[in-house]
Amino acid sequence: MKKETVLNRISRLREKMDQVGVYAYLILTEDPHRSEYVCDYYQTRRYFSGFTGSNGSLLVLPDSCLLWTDGRYFVQAEKELAGTGIELMKIGEPGVPTITAYLKDHLPEGAVLGFDGNATNASFGMALEKALCDKGVSLSYGTDLAGSVWEDRPPLPSGDVRLIPDSYFGESTADRLLKVRSRMEERGADALFISKLDDLMWLLEIRGSDVKHTPVVMCHALITKKDATLFISDRSFADDVRLHFERSAITLKPYEKAADALDEYVLNAPADARLWIDPEQMSFRSFQIAKRRENNISEPAPTDEMKAVKTKTELEHLRTVYIKDSVILTRFIRKIKGLAKEAAEGKKPSIGLTEFEAGEMLDRMRLADPDCFDLSFSTIAAYGPNAAMMHYKALPEDHADIRPEGFLLVDSGGQYMGGTTDVTRTIVMGALTDEMKKHFTLSLVGMLRLAHAHFLKGCTGRNLDILARAPLWEEGIDYKCGTGHGIGYMLGVHEGPHNIRWRYNKELPEAELVPGMIVSDEPGVYKAGAYGIRIENILEVTELETTPDGTFYGFRHLTYVPIDPEAVDVSLMTPQDVSLLNAYQRAVYETLSQHLNEDEKAWLKDIVKPL
């Protein structure tokens, strides 16, 4: 984006701010649903700053502009902000204050801070309130000031809404409503307000395309003991969808009316009726309406946990889909390793593909499957030093060529009828150093040991994280991210409430791991300027046995993609590690071979041969 365009947009926003008496205006990258990824309509920060990363907050002051983003985007943001005069605030770097701390220091007494209360989550809004109330700063959050000067703003998405047959869930929306109401009853709630999109998709058994790679439909719901109202933008609903809502006794109302309906409930419900809301997963504006009732239940909606525990039917679909997806990635690995081998033999400097082309090739292979209706996120195909950037994305105009040496890291997944996949393999393109092999082997050992865990019912991811991390910690190495995240079912590729992380935070409740949950297991090594390694399988939590000492859980692999044996240094593994690897490779062959042709089978047999 041109420097002038940005300056012009900001200056129009400043005029508006002046008109309404707003001193400072803050634009987060959020929608009213606290989605991890937001649709174009809510890309306000991108419009006003020109910065295109997925995470950023823009603060417009009378004489300056600042943009906060995280380590993934420092380089990109510097490039994109160049010449605009917007100051880059590198989150987490020494001496860089948080937005709240900056505002506390820099806003004059009595100033007005503006932001769109609709595109700002309630928790952050409350934090602002708390930090700034002493200074007499007032918050003006009722108007989307930036939106009002945004020319040619894209409309709110209104794509097709698809009804997914019950056979993919093993239970109907009516069943799920019943379960939700029963939890409301237990908790003493008379009404439940939900803004979180994946919770709503889970409940409604519909999918859409309002957000890229996350098949959701923008909506809110207000569920009482008797009624369920869905606030959804007016679109052409197919007959089956309309019928489904009717049969499930769900009333449809316009998307924009959610706040009014909440307001009406707040004003008119009996004094002892309790409203269940989740301040972490709703907009500040909705929260300000809801909080006028004093007896609210403020905690995650019951849908959060229900959604995470997949039904038997969902698990059956997931297992099938993960095999299908594993076949695709395995074929991709064979192809790309073939190219690397040819290049090496022919002493060519390139395998004939760039990172970007490799990613596109894999995407085409996935999307060729009739059940794969989207990718689950933008494929990461990162070669050499690029892989050391955890969230690297090769761009058409900026990417590396792949040479027949070192590692190619590929992190990818698809949205299938029957499941969302996510998998990472680090693929050997040619010669490796001993250090590369060591780091690959330690990551692999961590992945296998965690997958092999036996643990008592009641454990959370914090109890288990060290199983994946210990082989690296022993060498003084740590990956600066969690070991695992939950995954949606034909939904977001990141989903709570469970995860596998080690760091203690008394503010964050931890979810127990329960059979039916699925979770990633992805240790790695990131060596800046050199290479990146990540090995990611998705695991299903299963019940192993009940003994006099309790019920024990464990994991089952959903992912069956071979581990590249060329990077394994057996001398760094215990005999048990080696058996775990051999057993996994054997299972890969047994699971995939029926889907492969003879050439592919022969190739795979060689790859998985016992070490």
Add this chain to the structure above:
Amino acid sequence: MKKETVLNRISRLREKMDQVGVYAYLILTEDPHRSEYVCDYYQTRRYFSGFTGSNGSLLVLPDSCLLWTDGRYFVQAEKELAGTGIELMKIGEPGVPTITAYLKDHLPEGAVLGFDGNATNASFGMALEKALCDKGVSLSYGTDLAGSVWEDRPPLPSGDVRLIPDSYFGESTADRLLKVRSRMEERGADALFISKLDDLMWLLEIRGSDVKHTPVVMCHALITKKDATLFISDRSFADDVRLHFERSAITLKPYEKAADALDEYVLNAPADARLWIDPEQMSFRSFQIAKRRENNISEPAPTDEMKAVKTKTELEHLRTVYIKDSVILTRFIRKIKGLAKEAAEGKKPSIGLTEFEAGEMLDRMRLADPDCFDLSFSTIAAYGPNAAMMHYKALPEDHADIRPEGFLLVDSGGQYMGGTTDVTRTIVMGALTDEMKKHFTLSLVGMLRLAHAHFLKGCTGRNLDILARAPLWEEGIDYKCGTGHGIGYMLGVHEGPHNIRWRYNKELPEAELVPGMIVSDEPGVYKAGAYGIRIENILEVTELETTPDGTFYGFRHLTYVPIDPEAVDVSLMTPQDVSLLNAYQRAVYETLSQHLNEDEKAWLKDIVKPL
């Protein structure tokens, strides 16, 4: 105790209850300091019930009496309560309500529940208030009703107070007061009220003998920015103690005046002055006084964490003391294994010692050391099936003979000038089954793996627990207790705030492990009716290295007592487990041999030879 005695005492209490209009009277086993072990003066529940276990709560109603105790004491309580008509409430058994739930169900509307607010902790008192307020039950906690009908009650302890030289701590009471006041300043507290005895001993650098095996002096303290007042029962203080208090600017007042002084502070301090209290570690009575101020800081006192991180000087003393104590236990093991061997060779049915005698022998050996001024708890010497009871205590009148077969479990420790020790070894007396060896080996492997952990700064015990437990969990076995607890310095053998446990409890904050903390590592297997295994070393948290990825911590053994090789089944261990064991055994020899005579050395050399 005779049945009639108990009945008579209860009936006198009931008369008193009638006189003052108390419907039900509850007697916990507590003192005003929430000590784990309480002195005779507070053994009120024992006096009125005849039950001598360390944990029990007696509820006296007009027509019935109930006593709650935990699984350690079910058998003993049944025996001791027989004929008294007191109903045993087995905590944790299905269908057994908690005290609070029972009271909620059984107290009539508007009844008065009496208890001694001085010997009931604030948290429990608040829970009672909360549970019973709906029923209009009122709490009468101002009078020690039971105490008023207790004939020949032992006096409050008034034993000698010993000043421990600074050289044992490396810092003075004045230094510690300075640190405490600096934390108060940081936290915005103007005054700090402490009832917790070990925190006070840490601060004051004195020790006493008011509680068995825990060298504390009963007192409270109120510390403000300028003054420090110690409330301590009148005793003959030696000159050095009196001088120490004077020099440290500590004012002495009578023990009984603590509540009045707190009351005075509450009434007279400026409105914005904040009082720091810990409702978990103070009496309900003190709390009721303190809570009249609305701006209290309610959290653990700063002394809690400071005490846990031992100073360099304390660590040096601890290392020396643990070696000394290890020599004693090693000599005991040699002796008792010698007796077992002789008995086996002579085909005798007994090794010639009972559990009770074995424990007494070890106690004599420890107390013969001039620096050992007490045991740190009653020695557990448990043979065969008795060891399956985790807190078994052999009694002069009830104990098992030791036969030349199976396991003898010995858990013991001493209070030394320079440290409190705690160690458990499971000693082979003769033939073992394969299962016994397996369970011993898995416990050993867990102990060694946890001790070998490398972990990032920021980890708590919950991150590490699985390292000790995994070998057992893989076999469907669990020990129903934590893996480790902190240990005091010439203080309580159990000390927080850190521990090594796995179970998540969002109410309980977790303490990070920090270099200078010491912690036990004690996995085991308890097979009811058959045998018990526990292997316990004490570990010191140390800093291992700082790499670009962070600062890594680990452990160092403080305990150097050989592992009995006769119980080790090497075939169940990985090569790394075997190296850990061999390295530990070698370190035992290297550390102890200079303190042993030639015969002992030869014996130890054989015991520790590499497997």
